[in-house]
Amino acid sequence: MRRTSLALATLALGALALPGLAPAHPERHSYYPNGTSGENLSGSVPKYRSSYKPSSKKLGKRLVVCKGSASRKRIHARLKGKQERRNLALLKKCKYHDIQHAVNKAQNNARILVLPGVYEEKPSGAEPNPDPKCEGKYRVEGENVIGSYEYHRECPNSQNLIAIAGDGPDADRKCDDKCNIQIEGTGRKAKDVLIKGERSKLNLIRADRADGIYLRNFMVELSDFNNIYALETNGFVFDRIVSRYSREYGFLTFSSDNGLYTDLVAHGSGDSGIYPGSGPEGRCKRYGIEIRNSDSYENTIGYSGTAGNGIWAHDNKFHHNGTGMTTDSFAANHPGMPQDCAKFEKNQIYSNNENYFTEERDEYCDISKRAVKDRDPKIVCPTFQVPVGTGIGIFGGNGNIIRDNYIYDNWRDGAKLVTIPAFLRGDDPTGQSDNDPANQLDNPIDNAYTDNKMGYRPDGTRAPNGNDFWWDEGGRGNCWGGNLGSDGAPVSSNVLGGLPGCPRGGGLGAPNPAKSASQATCATWDPQDELLRDPPGCDWFTTPPKPR
């Protein structure tokens, strides 16, 4: 109790020592389409509409995009039978050679069919950033050009290879035109249609207030920030897409709702393969974004979500990343803080021991020695630091359910639960967070780890984690129950007195200072600094030994 009081006092005084946060995000402030109360819901997850049926009022107008003879060649080379014939028939209807041109012509409910080919969107690539045509609609902060919504509407290709901006010139932040647009590759496999950036555009596909967007069946690669991006969008689906070699994120959604990520592959991202940030506030009564049947590997993080609220992630594989999954409350300017109410179940979270922080990698990725454009995009250069060898980490979160997952062969920790004092996340200038300066210890609360299979594969073979559960002992109501080790063995943890059971749970309020301090030094990581590439006192960047 005394320790709790002392730590609380430290945190409160620490908060006083740190001034408020200036508005600072490489993106404009954004707002939830359905507010934060969880009531008065609108919108829904869009449904797929067949590509092959012609234009109709019900199915929407069809616009066909192709690369002329190159598409013909690819169709012959890659498709057979009915699929080949259908694509050749569509080729005759092709009127657009760049996807953005079709988007520009599209009205609500349009279906944009993209025939096999490589789409580099050269006209978009030529647009400057910032674009003087949109003077007054952006601001520059250091290296970042931060556009307003109007900037992206009026200069759509300044930062985006393909942009779908659906809100007309009014103040309601709701989609008016370019709503319910479906963009679908017509190949047999995702890779038959390749949307290819050069790491010069921040985003390859940006859906901005583009309610009802449905993206399906293509491969996308080489963005400078996000390969696929949805912002302030009510209703979206990403379906059967392969996203690779983004400098930061494979798939990213932010302040969006009624979404589905399904059957995706994400790899080679400098940050996360899949990132549902500032997820919808369902207050643990609904999950506004579903992520399923996806495979995320060889990224710095397989899945991450700052303020990743209201997410239901199930039946996915997060493996061979630096860290498999994280959700957190430690970055500023994210609506929906503190993070709460995600449900992770029936996932396989394994072998997350890829070390992108070795001396050799640090040297390769040092931006002072090699510009981003000169990097081999297949080599992951991490944009943030993670504890290599970790399955799933919750860094400040509440009401999360981690249930019935296979968590194995993560050489550091299978699952990690960390307290993040509220002042460390700064302010939310949009007023969409539950920030109470008097309550610095507002996490982790009521997280439940139940019925997880720890340290063995689905086939039953043993593949231990270095340690199954790591907890700094902070918060309250956190519980562990029904988790099993290989052959029914008890799970391991770093809590000497044992983990509190469910449903009651436990927590000391403030974290155990020895445990939280062991993480603090890792915050100083800086790949541009020889000492701070591998800061003393931080073990995150050393691959743990394979557990026996």
Next chain:
Amino acid sequence: MRMLGAAVLTTLALALVACGADGGNTSGSLAWTGDPRVVTPQGLPEDRTLTGKLRNDSLKKVDLRSARDVKVLDEDGNSVPATAIFTDTFARSIYPPARGPSRDTRRSEENRIGLRASLQPGGTTPITVSWRAGPGASEPVRIEIAGSSLAIPRR
């Protein structure tokens, strides 16, 4: 005059508090409050981490920038490679190190995550300092920060 007298008394009182807190070996406006601890982090037998809390015992605001202001010194006054941060847990910027914001924004972010701190008179901040102590490495004995010298406790 009366105000000046009160200020002098306050300064003396604070100085006494500072001496009492660390039993000496401290000079300057910053002092340990409570006992700093030095531990060997799990899995890093050659590293040491000091955790403690600093208090500004002066009558002026003190601005701290960890990477530049904090020096860890051995008995001969040689600098030992070290890192410092003004938090007691992990924090993260929203900006990757290689994608910088403006100077003002960077400064505000550094304050938020504990890479900087501003201490008002009487204000405190947690501090975590780490260094390598492998074979052949010097044993650090004190930390110099913003004109203050603070003893590192022997383990």
